[in-house]
Amino acid sequence: MRKTWIALAGMNVTFLGISLAQQPATPPAPPPALPCIENCLSKEVQTNYARVKDYILKSADKMPAESYSFKPTPEIRSFARVLNHVTEAQVRICGTIDGAKVDAFTVPPETADKAAIVAALNASFAECDKAYAGTTDANMTEVFTAGPFKRSRLGLLWGNVAHDNEQYAELATYMRLKGQVPPSSEK
DSSP states (O other): OOOHHHHHHHHHHHHHHHHHHHHHHSSSOOOOOOOOOOHHHHHHHHHHHHHHHHHHHHHHHHHHHGGTTTOSTTTTTTHHHHHHHHHHHHHHHHHHHHOOOOOGGGOTTSSHHHHHHHHHHHHHHHHHHHHTTOOTTTTTTTOOOOOOEEHHHHHHHHHHHHHHHHHHHHHHHHHHHHTOOOGGGOO
């Protein structure tokens, strides 16, 4: 009987060893990413712009209209004012690239209703959509006068992405304070 147990134990160890030997020690590496061939730098800024645009628009949509006047403290901007600030900055930055007249855009007061604020925000994103879509690696070093400064197209667009990300961080904080889950944290 003892020999039988030893034989069975030996067979188990053998089968276990064979089955483990069939499994790779580490998971296989993903295939390498295809190298970017055309407009690699402009595609990078366009991708980042599209992501933050989506987050800001979803935040504007998700926040209830009655919370647009919300301020975490009296001396801080309201949710509506942050959205209007995004609108103003985008009109200036992307309008500079597109050659649009900044005066042609109307930013509603922060006391306006949600629909008016979102309409202005969408108009600013439409202006930026043109600026980002018209950017290629060939024209990204084109220089524009933006206020007292001279900046490249790519510098202006990355500056807009950075600014939008900063403002989205503020919007996300306001949303959390009002019990909302920001779009970037949704599952």
